[in-house]
Amino acid sequence: MEPLTLPAQRKTPRPRADALRNRERIVAAAREMLTEFGPDVPLDEIARRAGVGNATVYRNFPxxxxxxxxxxxxxxxxxxxxxxxxxxxxxxxxxxxxxxxxxxxxxxxxxxxxxxxxxxxxxxxxxxxxxxxxxxxxxxxxxxxxxxxxxxxxxxxxxxxxxxxxxxxxxxxxxxxxxxxxxxxxxxxxxxxxxxxxxxxxxxxxxxxxxxxxx
Missing domain, CATH: 1.10.357.10 (Tetracycline Repressor, domain 2)
Incomplete structure (x- = not known):
């Protein structure tokens, strides 16, 4: 009987350095704007201050x-x-x-x-x-x-x-x-x-x- 061959486990890819930097920029911008303007500040404005697109914000934070x-x-x-x-x-x-x-x-x-x-x-x-x-x-x-x-x-x-x-x-x-x-x-x-x-x-x-x- 042939030995059972298990499929190789797929490793979860690590986030790219630029993706991590984008996330950090979003959090930093959000902290500034939430402090300045309160919880209702538009996410579009946060994206603009972070220097990223709206899609990047929603990709990181649903x-x-x-x-x-x-x-x-x-x-x-x-x-x-x-x-x-x-x-x-x-x-x-x-x-x-x-x-x-x-x-x-x-x-x-x-x-x-x-x-x-x-x-x-x-x-x-x-x-x-x-x-x-x-x-x-x-x-x-x-x-x-x-x-x-x-x-x-x-x-x-x-x-x-x-x-x-x-x-x-x-x-x-x-x-x-x-x-x-x-x-x-x-x-x-x-x-x-x-x-x-x-x-x-x-x-x-x-x-x-x-x-x-x-x-």
Whole structure:
């Protein structure tokens, strides 16, 4: 009896370098325009800013939700990497936390988070994994600062994220460019208030990320 010959397995072709660059350009352009104009910015405009055709956008992202999700995941992963780098490079625990907070503000998380609406799949595995990584690095940075006696004990990750979200969102009636000049100044004022020993007693209890998600 002749031995059974199995057909050779077909390898999934790797994306070409130019295809990967196009995808990165689309995500970068979408992040800029979603931050500037909100979730309803036309995909045609995003394609134009990215320097690609409409067909290229739809080939990479079948619908608006897929593109927004990719942008949010990208921003979360960038802030996670910033936190990891801060932990690795800063000997001072509070300095590492400060560095992470300022980078998070620059990523404009406050402008992107509202786009995760009721119709958005918050349980999508990519988004859930990116969120978990970001939450983990925030907790690690804060735990390290608390262990060093530099961060007050009555604050939680949710408190820090609210500060970043509120201060990186332009106040009503102001232009984004104008508000940008003051973001890091005001963030530093709040960060100084997070230092231990605390100058006052806070009401309530430290806010967790889970509490921040509750409607």
């Amino acid at each position: 619908d608006r939700q897929a593109l927004v999700r990719e942008v949010v995941c990208s921003v979360l992963d960038r802030t996670t990497r910033a936190g990891q780098e801060a932990l690795a490079e800063e000997a001072d625990a509070f300095t590492a936390l400060e560095r992470f907070v300022h980078v998070s503000a620059d990523e404009r998380i406050s402008a992107l988070c509202p786009m995760i609406s009721e119709s958005f799949d918050e349980d999508h595995p990519d988004l859930a994994a990116a969120s978990k990584r970001a939450e983990g690095i925030i907790s690690e940075l804060m735990d390290r600062a608390k262990a060093a006696g530099q961060l007050r004990e009555d604050v939680g990750p949710g408190d820090v994220m609210i500060v970043v979200a509120q201060l990186s969102r332009p106040p009503a009636g102001t232009m984004c460019a104008s508000a940008d000049r003051f973001i890091h100044r005001h963030l530093q004022l709040v960060l100084d208030g997070l230092r231990a020993p605390a100058a006052s007693e806070l009401t309530g209890s430290p806010m967790t990320i889970e509490e921040l998600r509750r409607p």
